């Protein structure tokens with residue numbers, strides 16, 4: 001059966017690139033995000049360029065009804081979702097104590113409890129079929145002590161490492177993708193000045209996704225695209241945490 005890939009946050013950035021690269025490989029895609037006109041535009045472009053089946057699921061993952069409809073689709077065995085990409089996400093511009101509690105809890109949901117809920121639903125069918133793949137888009141920030149964003153990404157990295165080990169014998173690969181800074185809409189949406197980050201630290205979404213798909217095919221639990229970020233992640237994982245925290249606090 002042909003691959004059917006659900007991608008959350010498929011209207012922009014890494015999610016749009018995942019949709020493109022999976023469709024280019026002949027996979028059907030299920031595009032999830034809030035902006036219906038952008039989703040329809042993306043779907044039409046993918047259908048005409050690659051001739052693959054494209055489903056559009058307009059859903060706000062912060063909304064109970066939106067989340068339920070995405071979970072229902074993952075539980076639907078008629079056209080089973082064989083690959084799930086938990087990608088939707090955003091950053092908060094202020095620090096923890098300055099943010100409204102409601103914003104912090106929503107932020108925690110989009111980066112942690114929503115991907116866990118979607119993984120849980122997707123796994124039921126994947127385990128029954130004895131095959132499946134889950135990509136959790138985390139971040140190299142998850143290797144540094146740096147606010148709630150990095151804490152949530154660290155949790156998804158740890159979950160993915162465990163789940164990769166636990167489910168690999170049953171035919172399922174779970175992988176945390178840990179990119180550094182990538183040119184997407186993420187920083188503009190946060191209102192961050194991108195010029196504050198040196199040019200060499202920026203990656204292109206197409207390169208990140210290409211490397212992620214190679215690592216997924218190899219069954220890796222953690223994917224860190226580019227040599228420069230592999231080195232930085234190694235330092236972050238092995239240097240004293242006070243030093244890593246001090247260095248990480250310089251950029252955003």
Ligand SMILES: NC(=O)c1ccc[n+]([C@@H]2O[C@H](COP(=O)([O-])OP(=O)(O)OC[C@H]3O[C@@H](n4cnc5c(N)ncnc54)[C@H](OP(=O)(O)O)[C@@H]3O)[C@@H](O)[C@H]2O)c1
Pocket residue numbers: 008009010011012013014015032033034035038059060061062087088089090110137138139140178179180181182183184185186187189
């Ligand atoms: N860019 C980076 O430097 C970077 C680095 C490391 C990790 N990441 C991670 O990569 C992932 C993708 O980010 P990106 O950089 O591609 O950002 P982006 O260009 O801003 O795209 C974010 C996507 O998430 C969707 N989204 C946001 N909130 C949503 C919600 N409540 N419900 C449903 N969809 C929602 C957006 O679509 P709608 O607005 O249409 O809903 C959009 O498609 C995130 O998890 C982020 O943490 C990014």
